[in-house]
Amino acid sequence: MSDDDLKQKLSLLLDGELSKSDSLALMSRVEGDAELRKQWHRYRLISELMRSEKTLLVDDSFVDRVRDALASEPTILAPRSGKHRYREKAVTAALAASLAIVAVLVGKSISEYSPVRGPELLAQTELTGAGNARSGGDPQFQDYLVMHNETAYLVGAPGVLPYARLVTYDSSR
């Protein structure tokens, strides 16, 4: 089985599209192959990222790793037959798209403010419209927001309406 076939099978396995016997065979191969195991973890991480509204914190070499991963990722051009063809395409496209989104956002963060290049950057998931304003599902962020407004007022930081923000802030959103 070629590397490309293996990677495609990993995608299908992750998506529950592989038959039971193929799944068991592939898992056994993953267990014995360190490189394949890395690939599997990478695909799982990407899959989690795609399904979650949360963002992941990344370290120094994240951008380099994404670049390397994109460079070494095979371009799949050959059409394939069978009932999984559409599904495979969708998975491959989605994986590529998620990598591209992360790369673009990280790139944007760096270029937006050139004098400061933090060694680590947050891979931010930008939501649009009302979704962006709603911070539901991230209690830590909301906790920080409350602390910010509380402290700004309590220590006498001049500012405008820190308590209006607190009193009207809706924790359910």
Added chain:
Amino acid sequence: MLLAAEAFGATAELRQSDAIRWLMDMRQGVIHLNYRGVVAYLKDKHVESFQLFHAFAEGIEQERLVSMNSPLREVVRNAEKVACYFPDTKTVFVENKPSRRSVLLELPEDLAQLSRHYDFKLLAQEYVAQRLSQIISIEPRDDFRYARRIWVDVESKLPLKFELVGENDQVVEQMMFTSLSIEESIPRSELNASTKVDTFTWQINQRKALPLDSLKWVLENVPDGFQMISYTRLLRAPTEHPVEHILLSDGFSSVSIYIDELGGDVVKGHQKKVGAINAHSRKIDRYLVTVMGEVPARTVQAIAGGVHRQNVQRP
């Protein structure tokens, strides 16, 4: 030509000092008057309302601010303490001996100093809540801060409307009195907390001020004008997990830096923007550093990018 330029400069300075005088009068009005009103607060196209009661008697200010819709939150301030009640999470935050600040609208002591970073102008006059008001524009001199516009009541000098203006002249946060009455006095019953606290079920959050020389972090890229005004360790109920908190302010805008020791390698990040608040996070060694404040995204990015541990060699 030179004389004309000098005259223009003098006129601009005069306009600036006129605007500052309006703001200083406003500060006096906010502290010394007795008033009650309903304030609409708009953020992210979402409107909330709260009632405000303010009294000044025998040299002491008292205030109560209570939301009109669920969740029914309340803030009460008197000479001894500020208490913030959050019934939905059964949390009360109490600070003893608060500094003398208003919950309505606070301005820095030294407005003239602020003119290094903001340009103050008097604009037109308009009616708000059927009262004539003077519009004052506060424009930042760089891209690290938001602009503000304040509508000051001509008669009482209370701020009737406030706008925080983000990039592309978009209003990101707005407050406005929809009703306001200035009274001889405000009854005590309107100034006391209405929230009943059961001490067995409510959590009380703690805050411990830390000496500045114990700070193990260096802040390199803080835009000019922002100063550190508080360094505390917060123990958040119910886990009492400690978080270090540094608060910076330039007089109008506040920026918080949170330093949280991580339990694992991968942690949740944060949404970038909620209303006027922008946030940016970085992982430094085993710490998550989060910078947030009512400032543009580039400001929190700049500050976050310049945070590092003392005596740690950077790449």
